[in-house]
Amino acid sequence: MSKEKEVQLKIRPLDDRVVVEPLEAEEKTAGGILLPDTAKQKPQRGRVLAVGPGKLLDNGTRAVLNVQKGDEVIYGKYAGNDVTVDRKELKILRENDILAKVVK
Secondary structure, three states: OOOOOOOOOOOOOOOOEEEEEEEOOOOOOOOOOEEOOHHHHOOEEEEEEEEOOOEEEOOEEOOOOOOOOOOEEEEEOOOOEEEEEOEEEEEEHHHHHEEEEEEO
């Protein structure tokens, strides 16, 4: 992998929202066939770039999020909102739109 620069985001998620950078879609199938851009599926994996402070509970405290900056996550195919920040495609998801954390 190439060296990744620390990304300075100009957005800060609120409550239980998470900013995710989608990872690139697969270029090849398991059998080695190259896929054209039109045949690639929407990526469902991404890296968490920023997390909000947590959902405000009835008693005035904040719920702790289960994901943190740098985690690789799997999310629903049509989950969240797509935004462009500094010519970079990002997704803003609620924590409950995240299906799983990838454990390495």
